[in-house]
Amino acid sequence: MEPIQFALAMLVIFVAYFIFGISGFGSSIISVPLLVQMYPLKSVVPMMVIVDICASLYVGRKSSKDANFKELKWLFPFSLIGMILGIYLLVKAPSEPLLITLGCFAAINGVRVLWQRNTEMREPISKWWAAPFGFFGGTFTALFATGGPIYVSYLGLRINDPKALRATMAFAIFSLTFLRLTLMLVTGLILSWPVIGLAICLMPATFLGIWLGTHVHTKLSNAAMRVAYGSILVFAGTMLLIRQL
Template sequence: MIFELIEPLSFTLAVLVVLCAFFIFGVSGFGSSIVSVPLLVQVYPLRVVVPMMVVIDICASLYVGRKSYGDANIQELKWLFPFSLMGMVLGIFLLVEAPSEPLLLILGLFAAINGVRVLVQRNIESRDPISKWWAVPFGFFGGAFTALFATGGPIYVSYLGLRINNPKVLRATMAFAIFMLTFLRLTLMLVTGLILSWQVIGLAILLMPVAFLGIWSGTHIHTKLSNAAMRIAYGSILVFSGAMLLVRQIT
């Protein structure tokens, strides 16, 4: 029942986690799930947390996107999404059938290493983009982790960050990517029945106002950040989220 999910201590932790996660989303255009899921699964079941974040993420992406989607690089996403969809089909299967620990450990390492790379290169204003054929592995594994744990954001920002130099365009492209991927996840979870739960829907409704407060605050901070500061924000999110996943798996 939904009342079991709003036990005061657990729900207070969920409110703080969601507020922080969507503040980060407002600043960067991604990061809500990779920050929140490793913490929320400490108090709620994975099969409640992941579908709940799908519901909140799709509303959050619509809220952010109404102002920023015009800046998104749609051509990059057209190349990326077909491989993402293939990965998401595999991810939904693994969510139902496979153990999560080894995959979360791999994702944590990947996120942390790429976060360090972004921080080291934060003052580089221009560089040659990597080949678009890297969209095949990045898209596939990003889709798989997005479906599995709602944590594919670091994979996508790692790829798009090596293709797009403009932080404003990168943020808008990530926000649009999160919306489209969340919509695909929503469709797959409706088909499999994972999202058709009063626990999932009720908790999402209760936490939605907190998410919008976080987004509003983060969006106002974003407008004041320089290019180097945006890279520091991206890199810090990747390192933090990767470290959280690693600590959770090790402990």
């Protein structure tokens, strides 16, 4: 492993989990598009599973009491179906068209969130929207570890309390990461010492980023949280599109 390459990976992980500490999501969709420029996609995705589990355990044990579990009960069954498809595509299919799709989705949705940052949500959308959001969220989570924007798009239209939204997203990522871990153990994607070793080496940057982000989170207003979400989505979507196009 090149020292400069590893130092850049540490910086990417620190920034990604600083944002995760603030918002409860965003770590993978920011880090994966950058890390795949240094490491193979099939190494980055399972490595992020290991890091995400540790990060979600750290955040989830502090904020799970604020999570809205009723919303997650609707998302998870459809997410599992999407994950099964995503794991199959990760093994079999080319990634470029799907990454372009996700990049467009993230960037457009980020612009929408920023545009509406100062408006209050009027009526929550129907819970039946959990079906498409859960399915596509599960698919992209398994494929690229980047389903967070899809889940926050749905949950942000169902939950108006920023504290509850952050806690619900953190718990969702924790639970879905365990599902991804199970599927990747079955397929053998995660049973690689280089993958496990890289994840362990990146842990200090992970926890430092979360710790700082969590302290910043307590000082943010509802409007500021929406700016954070929107900015994450626009940045992540743009990075995906730049890499692919």
